[in-house]
Amino acid sequence: MTGTSHLITLNGVVIGQRTVGENNCFLDILTDKLGLIEVTSHGAKKLGSKNAGISSLYTYSQFTLSKNKGRYTINSGEPICSFHNLSSSIEALSLAVYFSEVIRYCTTSEEDHSDILRFVCMTFFQLAKGKLALDFIKAVFEFRFITHIGFMPDLRACRECACYQSDEMYFLPKTGSIICSDCYEESPSSYEDYIFLMTPTVLHTLRYVAYSDVNKMYSFTISQQSLNVFGAISEYYLLTQLGRGFDTLTYYKSITAFTPEEK
Numbered sequence: 001m002t003g004t005s006h007l008i009t010l011n012g013v014v015i016g017q018r019t020v021g022e023n024n025c026f027l028d029i030l031t032d033k034l035g036l037i038e039v040t041s042h043g044a045k046k047l048g049s050k051n052a053g054i055s056s057l058y059t060y061s062q063f064t065l066s067k068n069k070g071r072y073t074i075n076s077g078e079p080i081c082s083f084h085n086l087s088s089s090i091e092a093l094s095l096a097v098y099f100s101e102v103i104r105y106c107t108t109s110e111e112d113h114s115d116i117l118r119f120v121c122m123t124f125f126q127l128a129k130g131k132l133a134l135d136f137i138k139a140v141f142e143f144r145f146i147t148h149i150g151f152m153p154d155l156r157a158c159r160e161c162a163c164y165q166s167d168e169m170y171f172l173p174k175t176g177s178i179i180c181s182d183c184y185e186e187s188p189s190s191y192e193d194y195i196f197l198m199t200p201t202v203l204h205t206l207r208y209v210a211y212s213d214v215n216k217m218y219s220f221t222i223s224q225q226s227l228n229v230f231g232a233i234s235e236y237y238l239l240t241q242l243g244r245g246f247d248t249l250t251y252y253k254s255i256t257a258f259t260p261e262e263k
């Protein structure tokens with residue numbers, strides 16, 4: 001008695017892998033059609049197994065899965081693209097591990113996530129390519145991801161006077177809104193304690209990353225000074241909206257922290 005099972009074909013990228021027994025694995029796969037799902041891969045750890053390649057971390061494949069009693073199992077698959085060489089840099093790898101933890105925590109299953117999958121693959125592609133600064137990839141990932149899984153801030157205009165732009169505006173991470181310095185200074189105590197001062201460039205960057213087409217995400221440049229503010233906003237906004245920290249982020253920061261030379 002095996003029960004009824006049916007087959008489904010979808011695309012996805014492996015973002016988590018746990019060995020079960022000698023040769024099998026549980027995989028976390030971010031898919032286009034079903035969001036994040038846990039999948040059993042038989043023989044994934046066996047040399048020469050047909051499932052070994054498509055079960056590798058940060059590999060994007062087309063999978064055919066069977067579903068039986070609510071559990072998915074790999075039936076067959078064809079690798080499309082591997083981002084595995086991102087692990088040649090320990091900093092890039094630890095950033096990918098942090099992104100994967102955020103994705104696992106936030107992404108629901110049984111829902112279409114084609115856009116999120118495309119964005120996550122673009123991010124892994126950039127990590128593997130190694131051309132862009134990691135802090136830039138981190139800031140873009142955090143802000144784009146959090147704004148597109150249900151935490152879209154209102155960046156259109158000052159929440160009080162509705163002006164589109166002024167020389168100085170503040171980002172309010174708790175409420176996900178912006179306010180111009182004139183309105184803020186009228187009554188600073190009535191707003192949240194921790195806010196970010198933004199130049200027009202930083203505000204433009206937030207709007208670009210939140211509102212532009214996903215294909216444009218890694219195709220802009222920004223000065224280091226603006227990136228520092230954008231990066232601080234992205235990380236703080238993500239952690240504040242999710243209401244938690246991530247050990248994998250702490251680890252990433254510990255290995256990339258600037259260590260001053262001893263005098």
Ligand SMILES: [Zn+2]
Pocket residue numbers: 158159160161162163179180181182183184
């Ligand atoms: Zn205003």
